[in-house]
Amino acid sequence: MSNRSVVAAARCHQGAALPVWFMRQAGRSLPEYRELRRDLPMLDACRTPEVVVEASLQPVRRHGVDAAIVYSDIMLPLAQAGIDLEIRAGVGPVIADPIRTAAQVRSLPELDPSSLAPIAVAVGAIRAALAPERALIGFAGAPFTLASYLVEGGPSRDYARTKALMAADPGLWDELCTRLAAMSATFLRVQVDAGADVVQVFDSWAGSLAAADYERQVLPHSASVLGSVRVPRIHFGVGTGELLALMGRAGAEVVGVDWRVPLDEAARRIGPGRAVQGNLDPALLGAPWPVIAERARAVIRAGAHAPGHIFNLGHGVPAGADPAVLTRLVELVHTEGPALRAEASATREEPHEGS
Amino acid sequence: MSNRSVVAAARCHQGAALPVWFMRQAGRSLPEYRELRRDLPMLDACRTPEVVVEASLQPVRRHGVDAAIVYSDIMLPLAQAGIDLEIRAGVGPVIADPIRTAAQVRSLPELDPSSLAPIAVAVGAIRAALAPERALIGFAGAPFTLASYLVEGGPSRDYARTKALMAADPGLWDELCTRLAAMSATFLRVQVDAGADVVQVFDSWAGSLAAADYERQVLPHSASVLGSVRVPRIHFGVGTGELLALMGRAGAEVVGVDWRVPLDEAARRIGPGRAVQGNLDPALLGAPWPVIAERARAVIRAGAHAPGHIFNLGHGVPAGADPAVLTRLVELVHTEGPALRAEASATREEPHEGS
Numbered sequence: 128m129s130n131r132s133v134v135a136a137a138r139c140h141q142g143a144a145l146p147v148w149f150m151r152q153a154g155r156s157l158p159e160y161r162e163l164r165r166d167l168p169m170l171d172a173c174r175t176p177e178v179v180v181e182a183s184l185q186p187v188r189r190h191g192v193d194a195a196i197v198y199s200d201i202m203l204p205l206a207q208a209g210i211d212l213e214i215r216a217g218v219g220p221v222i223a224d225p226i227r228t229a230a231q232v233r234s235l236p237e238l239d240p241s242s243l244a245p246i247a248v249a250v251g252a253i254r255a256a257l258a259p260e261r262a263l264i265g266f267a268g269a270p271f272t273l274a275s276y277l278v279e280g281g282p283s284r285d286y287a288r289t290k291a292l293m294a295a296d297p298g299l300w301d302e303l304c305t306r307l308a309a310m311s312a313t314f315l316r317v318q319v320d321a322g323a324d325v326v327q328v329f330d331s332w333a334g335s336l337a338a339a340d341y342e343r344q345v346l347p348h349s350a351s352v353l354g355s356v357r358v359p360r361i362h363f364g365v366g367t368g369e370l371l372a373l374m375g376r377a378g379a380e381v382v383g384v385d386w387r388v389p390l391d392e393a394a395r396r397i398g399p400g401r402a403v404q405g406n407l408d409p410a411l412l413g414a415p416w417p418v419i420a421e422r423a424r425a426v427i428r429a430g431a432h433a434p435g436h437i438f439n440l441g442h443g444v445p446a447g448a449d450p451a452v453l454t455r456l457v458e459l460v461h462t463e464g465p466a467l468r469a470e471a472s473a474t475r476e477e478p479h480e481g482s
Numbered sequence: 483m484s485n486r487s488v489v490a491a492a493r494c495h496q497g498a499a500l501p502v503w504f505m506r507q508a509g510r511s512l513p514e515y516r517e518l519r520r521d522l523p524m525l526d527a528c529r530t531p532e533v534v535v536e537a538s539l540q541p542v543r544r545h546g547v548d549a550a551i552v553y554s555d556i557m558l559p560l561a562q563a564g565i566d567l568e569i570r571a572g573v574g575p576v577i578a579d580p581i582r583t584a585a586q587v588r589s590l591p592e593l594d595p596s597s598l599a600p601i602a603v604a605v606g607a608i609r610a611a612l613a614p615e616r617a618l619i620g621f622a623g624a625p626f627t628l629a630s631y632l633v634e635g636g637p638s639r640d641y642a643r644t645k646a647l648m649a650a651d652p653g654l655w656d657e658l659c660t661r662l663a664a665m666s667a668t669f670l671r672v673q674v675d676a677g678a679d680v681v682q683v684f685d686s687w688a689g690s691l692a693a694a695d696y697e698r699q700v701l702p703h704s705a706s707v708l709g710s711v712r713v714p715r716i717h718f719g720v721g722t723g724e725l726l727a728l729m730g731r732a733g734a735e736v737v738g739v740d741w742r743v744p745l746d747e748a749a750r751r752i753g754p755g756r757a758v759q760g761n762l763d764p765a766l767l768g769a770p771w772p773v774i775a776e777r778a779r780a781v782i783r784a785g786a787h788a789p790g791h792i793f794n795l796g797h798g799v800p801a802g803a804d805p806a807v808l809t810r811l812v813e814l815v816h817t818e819g820p821a822l823r824a825e826a827s828a829t830r831e832e833p834h835e836g837s
């Protein structure tokens with residue numbers, strides 16, 4: 128059993144502890160991050176070890192979360208491979224030359240692991256600076272979400288070009304995803320080799336797909352990325368209620384869930400032997416503290432019905448979130464979590480009947 | 483049994499027929515609509531009877547759909563009541579003075595039905611121009627979706643201010659929704675009194691909510707709007723997989739479903755005696771025709787497991803959709819639908835076990 132509570136929970140051996148971290152904890156919500164970043168473009172920040180180290184450690188210092196997550200971006204390995212893109216503030220990834228033809232897919236560059244050397248340096252330094260009981264989470268994008276940016280040229284509401292490509296040319300789609308899976312796998316391996324204890328694979332937009340398409344055209348590529356490392360793995364997407372059973376089969380020890388599905392029901396869908404991560408609605412961070420506290424307690428109680436639980440939000444920290452609220456939330460999870468879990472577990476039905 | 487196939491299907495008495503219409507069929511995808519609208523602001527177009535009549539009839543003439551839907555906007559009744567807003571092209575509703583305080587909620591104007599006189603005139607003229615076997619669908623917004631625009635000030639990705647208001651001040655939230663429900667009910671009644679045969683209540687963004695919040699703070703207000711008219715009612719939202727059982731209890735005869743949940747599974751969640759509407763993914767309209775046709779057939783087969791089915795997309799027609807594809811889709815539904823339904827119904831399990 129690991130002395131790192133996030134690792135232990137991912138392996139469903141957490142005991143009384145309830146670990147907590149927040150997606151996007153390193154970033155825009157922290158004034159010290161905005162001070163650090165200033166006018167540095169996002170991808171340049173991700174390539175500068177001292178910025179990566181500092182941005183990754185800031186939320187650990189401030190909030191006392193149980194894990195640092197490497198400050199980076201899912202598009203970084205694509206940029207390091209030579210794809211012309213930028214992360215535009217308030218927009219997201221913008222691709223200079225969207226990928227829509229077979230010729231474009233076939234001329235996608237490969238990712239040389241040595242181009243990730245600054246990230247490896249940063250990861251090693253973060254691990255060295257972290258207290259031994261805190262985990263360091265590496266991450267990468269899943270092929271569908273990466274492909275959606277490449278094909279659409281940027282963020283999208285409906286993923287129409289991506290879905291049309293999937294439907295029109297499944298062979299080309301598989302080729303595109305195979306190349307992207309290789310890049311994400313390299314990105315993960317570099318982070319793990321440099322000291323990441325856990326990884327999270329973000330398939331943020333997979334929830335836009337019907338389950339049958341997800342199973343046939345997305346899951347195998349995500350499984351390939353997840354299968355590329357030997358540390359505990361978390362797999363996350365937004366609006367994945369219909370996909371949780373499939374995501375439970377992708378190879379990750381932990382499935383991250385947004386706020387739409389209570390964690391007890393999520394655990395039922397994901398299947399036995401998998402931990403869950405989540406799932407307080409980040410949109411509620413602007414509510415009065417007693418409301419947030421009551422919602423957080425409900426998340427903890429529901430999570431006690433899964434064999435492992437890592438507390439998190441159901442999606443990333445909003446840019447406008449009050450950092451003091453996040454700190455208070457960490458305190459609540461640490462002080463009230465163990466008793467709430469024990470109490471809720473005592474009433475756990477075997478087998479649990481869902482809600 | 484009505485001779486209008488949409489009405490008959492809504493009442494689960496459709497026989498062999500499979501009716502079809504498309505959300506947003508009246509609008510941006512049609513060149514004749516863009517010619518008609520020209521530089522006229524959206525809300526002005528909605529207040530001009532001859533524009534409303536022509537825009538509503540255009541898709542019936544072009545595609546041969548089984549229903550016209552009144553060309554309008556869910557925000558129109560709010561504008562007619564005197565709330566300062568516009569529908570900005572490519573953006574959506576923009577509210578001059580977002581509603582965030584109790585004083586603002588309490589000073590919201592009431593809607594005088596006489597301010598909807600141009601809409602009544604238009605609805606009467608559309609009904610008179612339509613062939614008797616075609617239905618005329620009136621519509622309104624559900625209180626949550628309307629409130630989300632008023633509170634956020636426009637479209638939103640996370641509905642953070644709306645959710646914070648719901649959590650922080652449930653009494654004020656109920657007061658806001660009660661007022662909005664009254665406006666939408668008036669909007670529906672004016673359309674029904676003028677000749678609408680069916681209504682659809684759009685709660686487009688309700689899928690952003692957890693089911694427990696939806697049940698407590700949204701469903702009662704939607705039910706109030708649905709309960710205000712005596713014609714068959716369709717209730718629709720996007721990403722509502724977790725809410726379908728609750729939506730089946732809101733009072734509508736038909737629940738509209740997006741593409742994420744197959745219609746046989748949707749019917750199981752919605753419960754007995756309710757028809758379904760949907761659910762081809764509009765993002766697939768850019769795929770090659772054989773792919774679209776095969777997906778449409780799968781939708782028809784799955785829909786045959788519900789006691790009534792109105793074919794539609796899983797969300798609105800995208801602005802860039804090729805109208806010729808929509809016309810071809812109507813032909814497919816009409817020519818292949820009856821046989822596909824009969825065949826799929828023959829294999830229907832009783833009781834159906836879901837997927």
